[in-house]
Amino acid sequence: xxTLPDTSNPFPExxxxxxxxxxxxxxxxxxxxxxxxxxxxxxxxxxxxIGPMDALPETLGCKMVTNCRNQWILPGFVDxxxxxxxxxxxxxxxxxxxxxxxxxxxxxxGGGIVSTVKATRAASExxxxxLASSRMAHFLTQGITTVEIKSGYGLDLDTELKMxxxxxxxxxxxxxxxxxxxxxAHALPPEFASRSDDYISEITQxxxxxxxxxxxxxxxxxxxxxxxxxxxxxxxxxxxxIVLGFAVKLHAEQLSDSSGTAMAAQMGALSCDHLxxxxxxxxxxxxxxxxxxxxLPGAFYYLKEKKVPxxxxxxxxxxxxxxxxxxxxxxxxxxxxxxxxxxxxxxxGLTCEEALAGATIHGAKALGLADRKGSLEPGKxxxxxxxxxxxxxxxxxxxxxxxxxxxxIAGRTEHRSV
Amino acid sequence: xxTLPDTSNPFPExxxxxxxxxxxxxxxxxxxxxxxxxxxxxxxxxxxxIGPMDALPETLGCKMVTNCRNQWILPGFVDxxxxxxxxxxxxxxxxxxxxxxxxxxxxxxGGGIVSTVKATRAASExxxxxLASSRMAHFLTQGITTVEIKSGYGLDLDTELKMxxxxxxxxxxxxxxxxxxxxxAHALPPEFASRSDDYISEITQxxxxxxxxxxxxxxxxxxxxxxxxxxxxxxxxxxxxIVLGFAVKLHAEQLSDSSGTAMAAQMGALSCDHLxxxxxxxxxxxxxxxxxxxxLPGAFYYLKEKKVPxxxxxxxxxxxxxxxxxxxxxxxxxxxxxxxxxxxxxxxGLTCEEALAGATIHGAKALGLADRKGSLEPGKxxxxxxxxxxxxxxxxxxxxxxxxxxxxIAGRTEHRSV
Numbered sequence: 098x099x100t101l102p103d104t105s106n107p108f109p110e111x112x113x114x115x116x117x118x119x120x121x122x123x124x125x126x127x128x129x130x131x132x133x134x135x136x137x138x139x140x141x142x143x144x145x146x147i148g149p150m151d152a153l154p155e156t157l158g159c160k161m162v163t164n165c166r167n168q169w170i171l172p173g174f175v176d177x178x179x180x181x182x183x184x185x186x187x188x189x190x191x192x193x194x195x196x197x198x199x200x201x202x203x204x205x206x207g208g209g210i211v212s213t214v215k216a217t218r219a220a221s222e223x224x225x226x227x228l229a230s231s232r233m234a235h236f237l238t239q240g241i242t243t244v245e246i247k248s249g250y251g252l253d254l255d256t257e258l259k260m261x262x263x264x265x266x267x268x269x270x271x272x273x274x275x276x277x278x279x280x281x282a283h284a285l286p287p288e289f290a291s292r293s294d295d296y297i298s299e300i301t302q303x304x305x306x307x308x309x310x311x312x313x314x315x316x317x318x319x320x321x322x323x324x325x326x327x328x329x330x331x332x333x334x335x336x337x338x339i340v341l342g343f344a345v346k347l348h349a350e351q352l353s354d355s356s357g358t359a360m361a362a363q364m365g366a367l368s369c370d371h372l373x374x375x376x377x378x379x380x381x382x383x384x385x386x387x388x389x390x391x392x393l394p395g396a397f398y399y400l401k402e403k404k405v406p407x408x409x410x411x412x413x414x415x416x417x418x419x420x421x422x423x424x425x426x427x428x429x430x431x432x433x434x435x436x437x438x439x440x441x442x443x444x445x446g447l448t449c450e451e452a453l454a455g456a457t458i459h460g461a462k463a464l465g466l467a468d469r470k471g472s473l474e475p476g477k478x479x480x481x482x483x484x485x486x487x488x489x490x491x492x493x494x495x496x497x498x499x500x501x502x503x504x505x506i507a508g509r510t511e512h513r514s515v
Numbered sequence: 516x517x518t519l520p521d522t523s524n525p526f527p528e529x530x531x532x533x534x535x536x537x538x539x540x541x542x543x544x545x546x547x548x549x550x551x552x553x554x555x556x557x558x559x560x561x562x563x564x565i566g567p568m569d570a571l572p573e574t575l576g577c578k579m580v581t582n583c584r585n586q587w588i589l590p591g592f593v594d595x596x597x598x599x600x601x602x603x604x605x606x607x608x609x610x611x612x613x614x615x616x617x618x619x620x621x622x623x624x625g626g627g628i629v630s631t632v633k634a635t636r637a638a639s640e641x642x643x644x645x646l647a648s649s650r651m652a653h654f655l656t657q658g659i660t661t662v663e664i665k666s667g668y669g670l671d672l673d674t675e676l677k678m679x680x681x682x683x684x685x686x687x688x689x690x691x692x693x694x695x696x697x698x699x700a701h702a703l704p705p706e707f708a709s710r711s712d713d714y715i716s717e718i719t720q721x722x723x724x725x726x727x728x729x730x731x732x733x734x735x736x737x738x739x740x741x742x743x744x745x746x747x748x749x750x751x752x753x754x755x756x757i758v759l760g761f762a763v764k765l766h767a768e769q770l771s772d773s774s775g776t777a778m779a780a781q782m783g784a785l786s787c788d789h790l791x792x793x794x795x796x797x798x799x800x801x802x803x804x805x806x807x808x809x810x811l812p813g814a815f816y817y818l819k820e821k822k823v824p825x826x827x828x829x830x831x832x833x834x835x836x837x838x839x840x841x842x843x844x845x846x847x848x849x850x851x852x853x854x855x856x857x858x859x860x861x862x863x864g865l866t867c868e869e870a871l872a873g874a875t876i877h878g879a880k881a882l883g884l885a886d887r888k889g890s891l892e893p894g895k896x897x898x899x900x901x902x903x904x905x906x907x908x909x910x911x912x913x914x915x916x917x918x919x920x921x922x923x924i925a926g927r928t929e930h931r932s933v
Contacts, residue, residue: 192867192908195860235916395914401861422915433915436854442613443819449610490610496813497840497851498653515933 106475108152112138112145112159113508119165121147122489123473124172127417127454129489130472137170139479142507146475165483168502171453171492173242173480174434175460175471178370178391178421180280181236181246182229182260182267185216187426210250210284213426217250217260225263226270232424232432233271238514239433239499240482242506243274243461243470245421247318249283252296254304257281261313272511274480276464278346279308282319282326282334297330301337309341316344316367316464321357328357335364344465350374351396362388368419368463372406373397380407384414389463391419392447392455394440395429405445418447419463420455438493449490479508524893526570530556530563530577531926537583539565540907541891542590545835545872547907548890555588557897560925564893583901586920589871589910591660591898592852593878593889596788596809596839598698599654599664600647600678600685603634605844628668628702631844635668635678643681644688650842650850651689655930657851658900658919661692661879661888663839665736667701670714672722675699679731690929692898694882696764697726700737700744700752715748719755727759734762734785734882739775746775753782762883768792769814780806786837786881790824791815798825802832807881809837810865810873812858813847823863836865837881838873856911867908897926 116137123130136153138146190208203209217225229246236244246264251257257279264277281300289296308314317338319331325348326334335345344367349357351371358369358379363386369375370391383390390411397405411418420441423429431437434456441452461471469478483503486492491500504512534555541548554571556564608626621627635643647664654662664682669675675697682695699718707714726732735756737749743766744752753763762785767775769789776787776797781804787793788809801808808829815823829836838859841847849855852874859870879889887896901921904910909918922930 186905186909188904188906188908188912191860191912192906195864195866195911239915399861430912431914436915442609443817446613448613486606487604488606488610490606491604493613494606494609494848496849497657497854 106146106148108148108154109138109140109145112140114139114161114163115153115157115159116163116165116170116483117150117153118167119170119483120167121170121473122453123147124454124457125472125474127458129450129453137473137481139508142479144473144475144477144479147473169484169486169489170473170481171484171489172457172471172473173482173504173506174240174456175243175464175466176236176241176421176424176434177245177368177419177460177463178393178423179244179246180249180423180425181232181244182225182248182263183213183217183250183426184220184225184228185213185426187213187430210427211287213250214252214284214286218253218256222259222263225259226266229263229267230270233267233273235432237272237504237512238501239435240484240501240504241273241434242480242482242504243464243466245276245278245464247278247280247283248314249280252281252284252286253288254307257304258307258311258313261308261311265313272506272509274470274506276316276466277314278316278318279305279314279343280318280320281305282331284320284325293326293330297326297333300334305334305337305341309343314343316346318346318348320348321355322348322351323353323355328355328360331357332360335361335366339364346370350379354379358383362386367465371396373402373404375407377407377410380410380414380416383416389417389419389459391421391463392441392445393421393423393429394444395431395437396423398440398444399428399430408446417459417462418451418455419459420447420452421460433499435492435499436496439496442493449493452493453489480506524564524566526566526572527556527558527563530558532557532579532581533571533575533577534581534583534588534901535568535571536585537588537901538585539588539891540871541565542872542875543890543892545876547868547871555891555899557926560897562891562893562895562897565891587902587904587907588891588899589902589907590875590889590891591900591922591924592658592874593661593882593884594654594659594839594842594852595663595786595837595878595881596811596841597662597664598667598841598843599650599662600643600666600681601631601635601668601844602638602643602646603631603844605631605848628845629705631668632670632702632704636671636674640677640681643677644684647681647685648688651685651691653850655690655922656919657853657917658902658922659691659852660898660900660922660924661882661884663694663696663882665696665698665701666732667698670699670702670704671706672725675722676725676729676731679726679729683731690924690927692888694734694884695732696734696736697723697732697761698736698738699723700749702738702743711744711748715744715751719751723752723755723759727761732761734764736764736766738766739773740766740769741771741773746773746778749775750778753779753784757782764788768797772797776801780804785883789814791820791822793825795825795828798828798832798834801834807835807837807877809839809881810859810863811839811841811847812862813849813855814841816858816862817846817848826864835877835880836869836873837877838865838870839878851917853910853917854914857914860911867911870911871907898924
């Protein structure tokens, strides 16, 4: 179950920091990769060395030595699927539903995704930035060090660009690494009611070129579902995106099987996300094309879904499973990876090791960042979290507490618990 | 849906603190009891006055005025069912189960409640105190201001007394109010294997008198279930407890219907807890005797139960429903009321108002403390939380974040968010 990192390398010269007396779960190759009684050295923004305590030189000539007192170090969480930028609240809608309101009642009261679109369009860029900043600050306290953020609550050119501009500002202002994804094809905007093909043309002919021109997103996503866009419509979006040089990914098979996954995988998608209704054929296409399965148990839980993604098929075909918060105000107001790990285990049946790999190395893979993020290996970014837990499994087992001690990003200590 | 407090009282003289510009959900009588643009005055350890901002005198001659900037004040959470004192971890067991281990495998590996009993017996009183203190400190950050703590991981006289002594020390050392419950009849200790009647005699003849003599618990609980003790056995425990002057309560109908609830209600139990398998007849007995239904969705979730408690019956019979964390290392490692509120709504179907009443006034009722705790009313203890939320429903809707601004207990500010 565990893969130890190569410890044959001698301790390097010129390291800046050493974290001593720790237990490390490297998560390399998706396994715990546990080293007990270990030390981790950082040079600049990168991990320089990980090895046993007794391989440390007698004298450490570095700027800082941190004694971890046998606590655990794991890679920082990579949250590879969020809709973190929005305005407005959907708590009222949550409450109305519990009080017995129908979807029609909620729509009549101005609820649903349209309410978030309306509030996000109305909000200034600064307001959106402030709201999202505070979510990013909370994410930091939860050990999340890399975040993907999607647009998709604008559904018009100006607001989509505004959201992506906010993502860019967050990337500069927050310690976490952020990747921005254009999700114009998230829902049909009210202005295009009954004209979904026209909206798809707007995306491919107007929005995508503008996003490309501004250079403010690296990936393009779409929602392929009966309540959103058809496979053919999402194909047009992804095809245009690929021509323009974007990475692509897809919200697929969440509520029904539209075979969007097979299409997206064949187009080289980095990931397909949700996947509760995925067929074996679709999974085979993912395996053939190296597409990551992104599992989103928060949305499954909030929507009271019953059908779980086909884990056994993913395992048999060796498809990497990532897990993510899907943070959004409607179907997954989940502001931490800790409950996601827990739900991935209890609701979907992942093992703790699979869930933790999903929140680290496989999350990084879903973003095309596995060369830099998601595991503790020499040469990778020094993004990691020191946890006050008895074992990594505690992070999946606990509810209502996040036992973070310290969060390090690119070699800098960005958060300490009080 | 809302009940406004009586605002006819004039603003009192000699108040110590005033919290101005707030929105208040008093939770009096189990309703939101919302007052917008309100103020709350504290005198000593008690609430002196709640009323509209425009009823405040022009000059406030008190020690401290806090402008709440339109944030929400709710009563502090009353967690009326916890097993907060234990040693050892059960994360390994959680992980083994996800990896496919059977209960027999886990027992063979030393898991299950017996492992917690073993670790708790082996731990010194100081160790137990330190472990529990840190849980209480975390509870404070979660807005929990009153906590019931049960013994029940000793199952021998010395360790049961040790646990209750720790509860007493916590009550002195922590800002929260703690009530201690003796739960000797939690499980059959290994020494009494196949001799459960003998263990019940040990409880009634040795343990209960000793607990009474030391005056270190106010209530007695027992676990009436096929895997624990029979209705007749738990009856003996509760009868002895009543004779000795303890309040009584019961873990009942969690995994099957043993009719323990009807029995306990007829004996005047403060609460019956779990209740997934409760019959209508049992509920009728609760209604007739004023017994509170304590719902524990954390255990339901962790145990992957499917049968929910009969909410409609509780509603029809006007039985107060409390909700609690059931914090324990086996079936509910839930360290906050926020996920409990969420699960109560999403898994059990409580409305947000019912869930919040369950965590406040009905929790207080389940502890016999409704005259002092659980709602914001003049004369009651000044235990409340200022929340950075748009509406009280947010506390049920959010996951992975606890938007506490300030926690006040007995008039003192005991926690502020950073």
